[in-house]
Amino acid sequence: MASSTLISDTQPWKELQAHAVDVKKTHLRDLLSNEERSRSMVVEFDGILLDYSRQLATVETREKLFKLAEVASLKEKINRMYKGEHINSTENRSVLHVALRAPRDSVIQSDGKNVVPDVWNVLDKIKEFSERIRSGSWVGATGKQLKDVVAVGIGGSFLGPLFVHTALQTDPEAIESARGRQLRFLANVDPIDVARNITGLNPETTLVVIVSKTFTTAETMLNARTLREWISSALGASAVAKHMVAVSTNLTLVEKFGIDPNNAFAFWDWVGGRYSVCSAVGVLPLSLQYGFSVIEKFLKGASSIDQHMHSEQFERNLPVLLGLLSVWNVSFLGYPARAILPYSQALEKFAPHIQQVSMESNGKGVSIDGVPLPFEAGEIDFGEPGTNGQHSFYQLIHQGRVIPCDFIGVVKSQQPVYLSGEVVSNHDELMSNFFAQPDALAYGKTSEQLKKENVPPHLVSHKTFSGNRPSLSLLLPSLNAYNIGQLLAIYEHRIAVEGFIWGINSFDQWGVELGKSLATQVRKQLNASRTKGEPVQGFNFSTTSMLTRYLKASADVPADLPTRLPKT
């Protein structure tokens, strides 16, 4: 396929469009009665089982999707990524998050240089630093051990680390290694988030890690200055050196901010923000909390999937299959959303993280060559852990709109609970739902069944479930650091596969810029109005009236902004 050809102009795309019309005439009930088909839709790798038999897809669909992958040059695109070519063409960068978790002896090139030694230099530095903090050989300005960490960052410098932290929090090994320590995340520029995060913390025993790829993000920098004030107002300006460190690609700005470059942990422009959890962005705060050896297992899990993604044939390749099925659902069946439903409370921050990875990567309107797309790319991702979601938005999934669902289950709970006299263990109770929901969605319930159950006629239509609602199930053996790394990498690569097929650049994010620059205009106006009483001007009627009302009603904010920190 010539690079400027849109995927939607190719024959395999058109064939899939025609095929989708046929598939829509079948019902999952019938598809699932074919056991041979179901058997061929179960794939296992490294302990993780994927069952996609409840996708609204036939064996022929799969073949046609592989043809689409071929015409989209999927294999070549994956190889180009692993070879460090500048596949992020609008930013002229390699995309090498796989190098962040590559074994020490592997060779991955970016711009003619093997980047793996640089990765391991930083990992070694994190290991050493985190051990010093955890052992108490590095102490705060008043000689006290630093037991608490506040990681300040937003977007990709926040969501991934928060997901992994939340997932590890109840893992027995991680609990042991985190005993007596706290890790918190300050992301929002809302001062309420500052208040929440410093409540109960003592600056004397707190280490603040400023995490920002660019070190220019407005929210993070204001929060960084706020926590610097929190530390220096309590312990004196010189305490900052002992209580603040940074993670960034921009070490010059780190130094300008007042953080010793020796206490800065680097990463590189070939790591996209939303793909950076395996860089110092995640590894530093997580190693401070759990110790490097736990986090190394997380990196190993991700690396195992990296190798699988790179070398496994498509028929057995988990991220490739998942990516192709998502393209099928979005572009051919016309389902714009995807629900991520982990049956594990430990994965409660997984969907919010994947929201950024997916929606910032694939929410694009033009091809990688800048040609407007005649089809929609990307999907709307949302999700909550089961069973909570069942008591919330599942109504819509069962009887309202069709939303393809990812059910993620875990065989062994991190925290088994059994009660004598109960029918099943607490985890089995949870998992009963994990196994039941996909069939409820697929099969539904017919009016004939309801009539047989003597449901009053006026309720039959209300109680009918059309079924034929696609889902897939991923079953993890357990949820330790290694499995968490596997799960992360499966989704990262799946999303890249979707972008490769759609022919977009999944690694830039120009769509976040416009709002930022308009906020700069508003910020200038707020300053001018508060300090010089200037009237609101240069905005439309709506914004002018809202801003005027806001300024008038908050006239008590002092123009000279004498320092004031949250009252906690």
Ligand SMILES: O=P(O)(O)OC[C@H]1O[C@H](O)[C@H](O)[C@@H](O)[C@@H]1O
């Ligand atoms: O890490 P930073 O440079 O502070 O960036 C934080 C975030 O802000 C930007 O607006 C991007 O949309 C995100 O991809 C990025 O992760």
